[in-house]
Amino acid sequence: MVLVLNEIDDTHGAYRTVEREGLCEAVDRALTGHGVDVSGLAARNGMDRSEITDTWREW
Numbered sequence: 001m002v003l004v005l006n007e008i009d010d011t012h013g014a015y016r017t018v019e020r021e022g023l024c025e026a027v028d029r030a031l032t033g034h035g036v037d038v039s040g041l042a043a044r045n046g047m048d049r050s051e052i053t054d055t056w057r058e059w
Contacts, residue, residue, distance in 0.1 A: 002056040009059040
């Protein structure tokens with residue numbers, strides 16, 4: 001999902017701050033909806049749940 005959002009950003013321009021926050025929340029909801037314990041995943045990787053997408057996102 002994040003990689004596709006990177007492609008969209010490359011094609012159509014930079015996301016604004018409000019859009020980035022909304023996209024990160026959507027990723028969080030999608031992971032949670034598929035049974036991922038986002039808080040647990042973040043804790044195991046030494047990060048806050050808001051940083052989950054940072055490794056892959058370019059926006």
